[in-house]
Amino acid sequence: MSPLFLFLCFVALLSALGVVLAKNPVHSVLFLILTFFTLSGHYLLLNAQFLAAVNIIVYAGAIMVLFLFVIMFLNLNEDTEPHKPALAKFAAAIAGGSLLLILVAAMRDIQPVGYDPANFNSQIGMVDKLGMVLFKEYALPFELASVLLLAAMVGSVMLGKRETGERNF
Amino acid sequence: MTLPALGWQGLVVLVVFGVSLLIATYSTYAERVIAAFLQDRVGPDRAGPFGLLQPLADAVKLFTKEEFFPAGANRALFVFGPCLAMTTALMSSAVIPFGNVLQFGETAIHLQGIEINVGMLYVFGMVSLGVYGIMIGGWASNNKFSLLGAIRAASQNISYELAMGLALIAVLMISGTLSLREITFQQSSAAPFVWQDIFNWNVMKQPLGFVIFIVCAFAETNRTPFDLPECETELIGGYHTEYSSMKMGLYLFAEYINVFVASAVMSVIYFGGFNFPFQYDLRDWLVSAQGLELVTASNIITILGLVGLFGKIFGFIFFFMWVRWTLPRFRYDQLMRLGWTILIPLAIFNIMLTGGLITFGVIK
Structure with a gap:
C-alpha cells in the first residue's frame, strides 16, 4: 500500500x-x-483519469454547488433545528447499526483478488478505451441509463412548469 | 523520467505560476489604461513611468488596509473563501501548453506545467470549482447582499457551464482527443506552407462553437456584461461587499487570473496554440540558408511560438476589457434566458452540424 493511498x-x-x-x-x-x-x-x-475528472466536474463542480445553493437558501442553524423525538433517534440508530452489521458481514469473507500482470491493460481507464468498452460491450445498459436520465429531466421540467393562473414573477 | 528532467519540469511549473501572477497584476493596470483610452481619459500616469508602478502601489495599499470581520460572520469560511478562489484560479494554468519542446543536449523541456491526457476536462473541472470561492465568501459574510451575489454566481456558473461543455464536445468530435497538447499539434501547418493550412485552426472549423465558448467564458469569469454577482447598482458589491484589505485583493486577483486562463484556453483550443503560419518553412530556412543546426532552429521556432501564443492571449485579454468598457450589464433574467434558451440549443445544433459535416467528409 503506497503512502499516497493511505x-x-x-x-x-x-x-x-x-x-x-x-x-x-x-x-x-x-x-x-x-x-x-x-x-x-x-x-x-x-489509473482512471477520465473517471477522476468527470467525478470532479459532475459531483464537486455541479451537484454540490446545487446542494450548497439550497442549504444557503434554507438558512439552517441551531436555533431553527427541529428536535426529533427520542423514538426516531433510536430507530435511526438501529437502522444504521444493522446496515453496518450487514456490510461487515458481507465484506468479512472477501478474498482480495490482485490483478494479473499478464493480461492487465494499464490503459483501460483512458477515455478512448473507456468509450470503446461502453459503446461496444455495454451499449444497452449505457443507453438505458441515458433514457433514465432523460426521464428524470423531463419530469423535473414538468414539475418546474408554471401552472395556469400561477403568479408570474 | 529522470530526476534532472523532473527538476526542469518543476521549474516550468514555477514559471507558469509566476507568469500567471505577473499577468494578473498587470491586468489591473491594463484594465485602467484601456478604460481610459476607451473613455478618452489619461488614465494612471503618476506612479512611475507611464504609471507602470501603479499595481505595486495598489498592493501596498491593499496590504496595509484594516482587516475587517463583519459581526456574525463565519470567520473560518470568511478567510477560506478568497483563498479557495485564488487556488482554483491558479490551478487551471498547469495543463496549458505554452510552447513546444526546448532541447538542450540531453534534456528536453516541455513548456507546459504537466501533460495529462484529459487536459481539457481538467481545465473544465477547475473552472467549475471556481464558483466555490465566491459562494463560500458570500455566505460567510453574513450579509444579504453578499448572499444574493453568491447565489447569482452559483446559478450563473452552472447555467453557462452546460453550454460551454457542449461547445467543447464539438471540438472533441473533430480532434478525437482531450489532450490540449495533441489538440495544438493537430492545428499545425505542413512544411511547405499552403494557404489551405490556415483552416487547420479550430476556429475555422468551429466558428459557432467559438462564439458560444467566448460568451460562456465571459459568464464563467464573471466579467461585464455578465458580472451580475458583483452588480454594484443592485447589490452594493455583491459577494465581496464585506471584504476589505488583501482578502478583497485576492478576489480581484482571482478574477484576472481567470481571464488570463480563459484567454489561454481559447488561444490553445481554437486559435492554434503555439503554432503560427510558416513555422516549419522558417525552420527549414534557418537550417538551409543560415546553417544552423536543426535543434537550434527548432528551439528558435519554439520560442517564437511561445511569443506568438502570448500575443494571442493578450489579444483575448484586450477583448475582455474592450467588451467591459463598451457593453452595459445584462439584467438577470436576460442572462438566464440567453444561457438556457439560446446558447444551449445553439450548442446542440452545433454538435449536430459538426456530426453531419464529419459524416459527409467536409471537415475531418
Missing part, C-alpha cells in the same frame, strides 16, 4: 466523518466536497 484513505474517512458530525450544514457540504476529491484521488491511483 493518506487519501485517511483524509477520505476523516472528511466523511466530518459530513455526519458537523453541526453546521454548510460545513457538512464542504466536507462532502473534500470526500469527492479524495475519491477522485483514488480513481487516479487506479
